[in-house]
Amino acid sequence: MDAGILLIHCPDRPGLIYAITQIIYRHQLNILGNGEFVERTYNHFFMRTEFSGVVEENRFLQELREVLPADAYINLTARRKRDIVILATKEHHCLSDLLIRHTFQELNARIHCVISNHQNLEDLTRKFDVPFHYIPAEGKDRAAHEAEVLDVIQQYNPEFLVLAKYMRILSPAFIGRFTNRIINIHHSFLPAFVGANPYQQAYDRGVKIIGATAHFVNDNLDEGPIIAQSVIPVAHTHSAWEMTQAGRDVEKIVLARSLKLVFNDSVFVYRNKSIILE
Amino acid sequence: MDAGILLIHCPDRPGLIYAITQIIYRHQLNILGNGEFVERTYNHFFMRTEFSGVVEENRFLQELREVLPADAYINLTARRKRDIVILATKEHHCLSDLLIRHTFQELNARIHCVISNHQNLEDLTRKFDVPFHYIPAEGKDRAAHEAEVLDVIQQYNPEFLVLAKYMRILSPAFIGRFTNRIINIHHSFLPAFVGANPYQQAYDRGVKIIGATAHFVNDNLDEGPIIAQSVIPVAHTHSAWEMTQAGRDVEKIVLARSLKLVFNDSVFVYRNKSIILE
């Protein structure tokens, strides 16, 4: 590793930045960017350091552990493309956007395959030379379908799963295998309109703004840590369908932005919230 | 009346605009602005016409009724300042903003008085020569307190009540007296975070955007027709208190914008939604 990102979070106490940067300095690493944050409710310290220079990993981590609290989270990663698998259903807009970014090297990830419970996105996916796995759900119970999906995923050993409008609910068992490693785009401005048909709900309610939320998936539907959100104004002149269309443009941009943050090691998860240090 | 606004809504059918504008033309009124909208789910027609010219009201309305469906809503008002009463509690920001706009003739309304269940906004209100009524709620049940509030309101016979951070829940009986005439500012991006402490909820959830919603009050808490909404981005660096502060700036601007729309006769209410024709 000759360049990397160091993430640390732990209970705050005096001298942490000094102690950590001393070790970085002793290892002759060059800090390219540094960010800290202290959450005041729980007095918890977060630090993200981007550095260049060759690091002797074991010794470096060992020295950090010596100066940090015993329960500190320490994560050292080389800068690299992340390995991902995308799950989709029928809607193309998020998948299209990711395939385009991927093909032009703008995603900081390698899309190993796309898995869908429908077949209509196969043509699109293959245009970009990405493997497509059609795993229909009809006639199977959820466990059986998930087992098939998991089988395919495991062939690729991805670091992250991206739910690009994947419309099936994942079981806690499935999610438990990928803690803070599944990113979903929710077609609504969470926590408003939890559940299905958020644009119909928005229309019925006459809202003046709609939005989208990218978040990690944990075991409660639509309730994982929020990574990014965005909105656009709408009016009574928008039908529920036009709200859907407008919402899709927001969804694809928000999902891409959240992936940029996650793949760049900029997102801490702490007590079901995200702390973002860029 | 030598200038006014005509609002009509009714089930749609061919020839409505033609029939209505014919009558306007025959009465030699000059259309300054005109807007129509047809809601497609229920096929319902909305039209707002701003005109100049002297109108013989009874004959004009009679002729309109002859060409419109029997259940048509027809509302003809002269352009004029609206008579309002403001209810507040302890927070000043919305009241301050309205008093300032009022004193500089920017509100299109006459504030007849401010009523509050606390006393701390009295000084502010009196600076602007607006009567202030302190009606404490302690030691009274809701009905008794509301009766006192209603007594004061009735002295002024206002067309609209504005809840400028009035933190008490109004009874259905009270609300029923002012259908579509009470405007509230909700400290959240409805329907998210219904209820108390929305900024604490937003903080706990780590949202990236907060907002405010101005709406008419009907008998379900925070569920009347939405008039205007707006948002601002926040980050994990905002404490719950700082979210509150940022939210206040949104609240005061959104409330003022909604009042401009309502006082300018630009808002139809239909099936718990607002249709806005400016």
Add this chain to the structure above:
Amino acid sequence: MDAGILLIHCPDRPGLIYAITQIIYRHQLNILGNGEFVERTYNHFFMRTEFSGVVEENRFLQELREVLPADAYINLTARRKRDIVILATKEHHCLSDLLIRHTFQELNARIHCVISNHQNLEDLTRKFDVPFHYIPAEGKDRAAHEAEVLDVIQQYNPEFLVLAKYMRILSPAFIGRFTNRIINIHHSFLPAFVGANPYQQAYDRGVKIIGATAHFVNDNLDEGPIIAQSVIPVAHTHSAWEMTQAGRDVEKIVLARSLKLVFNDSVFVYRNKSIILE
């Protein structure tokens, strides 16, 4: 034609809506949507009517001309997909987005071909079965290059040209052939940062918001009527390159939104401004 859109603009005078809707009614057309606007500086009237029903075009237009001022603009079009040609250079993001929307039938247009002065977007274009014409500019003067481009365009006889990050300046002679029919996306929040390298300019100036503008092209560079604009917040932490990346997401969404408006006959051009009636 059994459904269409009627656009009219002319100097305002009393009775216009009445006179026009009378003719629509006599022709037994059903108004699906109607919008009017009167520009107050020049007292100019605009009206857009979407209708269903079979219209006898010649007689309908003749009758309209009889009741409207002699210099009225009258445009009657059937609802249909528009025929377009896209010009691009090297950047893919706007072209990608349009090709995706096109392939999923979301563009209300037929992309007849893509023309570029570089070759790098050929693969992308061909993936979507759209003809690609590479017309290099090197070693040619502008007139010669434009003549070649024009030759290709004329094979397809498009109604609109879309400049999807086409980085060459078009001559007035070229533009003159397509008045109000060339749509450009400008990589800046016009009129700020006219000219090249707007994101570098934005970075140097330390702006906190960047944006994009879709506009018709007329003979002054970047000064045609604005159709749509949007912005996103940035910070000092964004390098000029990151501002470019963030700007691209805005550009592609704004261009698509402007095309939706134009292809849906919702945009009037009047005195170098757009009037948008949806």
Add this chain to the structure above:
Amino acid sequence: MDAGILLIHCPDRPGLIYAITQIIYRHQLNILGNGEFVERTYNHFFMRTEFSGVVEENRFLQELREVLPADAYINLTARRKRDIVILATKEHHCLSDLLIRHTFQELNARIHCVISNHQNLEDLTRKFDVPFHYIPAEGKDRAAHEAEVLDVIQQYNPEFLVLAKYMRILSPAFIGRFTNRIINIHHSFLPAFVGANPYQQAYDRGVKIIGATAHFVNDNLDEGPIIAQSVIPVAHTHSAWEMTQAGRDVEKIVLARSLKLVFNDSVFVYRNKSIILE
């Protein structure tokens, strides 16, 4: 001083954070918040530290100077309310907003007086028990008027001057006395529409978004470092006057937000840009 803010900027070099935090640690100060940023074009380092604890100022600054480059900017301030003077002309909206925030202790500043070249804001100002100085400009050349204004300012010895819609151009000589200490709100989204009547320009151009910019004033009109910006959407239905009204709501919020940043020692100025560390 038992709590304060330390600002440092200097050319970047390895070990800066370590060296600085070591001194902070030795002085037994508790870091409440810390932010760093390295500007990559010029490789320049910025750091802002909020701390609690009693600091022996001279020794602390001396030790910092020993480990930092010779040309480092070092600024140590106690947390405190800032002393300001406001200059206004005729428009009330920014002044009103600041007076309200001041009276409710939300400004982190003491408004020592308001100076205006018109008299119409005197009543407003006196309502809030703030001295008002009317210094008419008629019949005086700029130098003479400025001399009078300066005389009044000097009685109060303010740290910052806030131009709350002050419509007179200040001379370089005047500005030179208050480098990076004059904050202006510009009625436009800079650098668009530099100069007078920006809303008329926006109207003539048919823009779809308008905005406001708060910035430090230096010797080129409207070209000092930008502190904060914001925008709102508008449409062709807005007259130039309505754009002005909508713009005012943006202006007052942006000015207040910029003052919050400046008075909280969160703004560095570097090469005519602001670097904001909160």
